[in-house]
Amino acid sequence: MILPDVLICELIEQKALCINPLNESQIQPSSVDLCLGYDFLIMDNLNMPLVDPKSKNSITYREAHVQEGSKLILQPGVFLLGTTIEKIMLPNFLVARVEGRSSLGRMGILIHATAGYVDPGFCGQITLEISNVSNIPVALYPKMRICQLSFELLYENCKVPYGVKGKYQGQEGPKGTKIYMDFPEE
Known part of the structure; x- marks a missing residue:
């Protein structure tokens, strides 16, 4: 069951679900809009001949603030990591799904490649x-509504959890990525 705004607000009021900071206008009929943060990681692909999931140092990132x-100008074909301004904390009985906003999708902006699932008990941005x-x-633009949960x-x-x-x-x-942690040391 996807939660409607009434239940989302109840969980926030009971402090079972935490989203901080949160403006009431971010609460939609069955989701909560989240805003783009100020910090980004850009893959340093000029010095990477190969990305190896087993290697901790396979990918290097350049930080951008x-x-x-x-504003950040996102060039065609560029992939980067951003963050939400909001920090969330999910209880052990709730799952969240991150989705891009339709308005941005209509401009060609994708917000998640595959990681749209947030597990119960997660806390962080x-x-x-x-x-x-x-x-x-x-x-x-930082502070623009970028995605919805x-x-x-x-x-x-x-x-x-x-x-x-x-x-x-x-x-x-x-x-x-920390996928290298999935592989046992050899």
């Missing part, structure tokens, strides 16, 4: 996998 009142699939540059109830509390084993628990700012 956009000043208040400025959401890292966004942003790409421009159009053939013209698009301006992105919808929420689904679990049948019961999960046995092991994300915070127990999660690689990205407590993240602040965009974080690069």
Whole structure:
């Protein structure tokens, strides 16, 4: 069951679901809009002959920070990691799904490549996998509404919440991949 605005507001009021900062206007009929942060990680693909998921140092990123009142110009074909301004904390009985906003999709901006699922017990900012699939540059502004979260109830509390084993628990700012942690040391 996807939660409607009434239940989202109740969970926020009860402090079972935390989204901070949150303006009431961000709450939609069955989701909550989240805003783009100021910090980005851009793959340094000039020095990468290959990305190897087993290697911790396979990918290097350049950090970028956009000043208040400025914009980021996302060139066609570019992929980068961004973050939400909001920090969220999910209870052990709730799952969230990150979706791009239709208005941005209509400009060719994708907000997540595959990571649209947020596990119960997650706490932190959401890292966004942003790409421009159009053939013209698009301006992105910190604080603009960039994505939306919808929420689904679990049948019961999960046995092991994300915070127990999660690689990205407590993240602040965009974080690069930690897939290398999935491979046992050889």
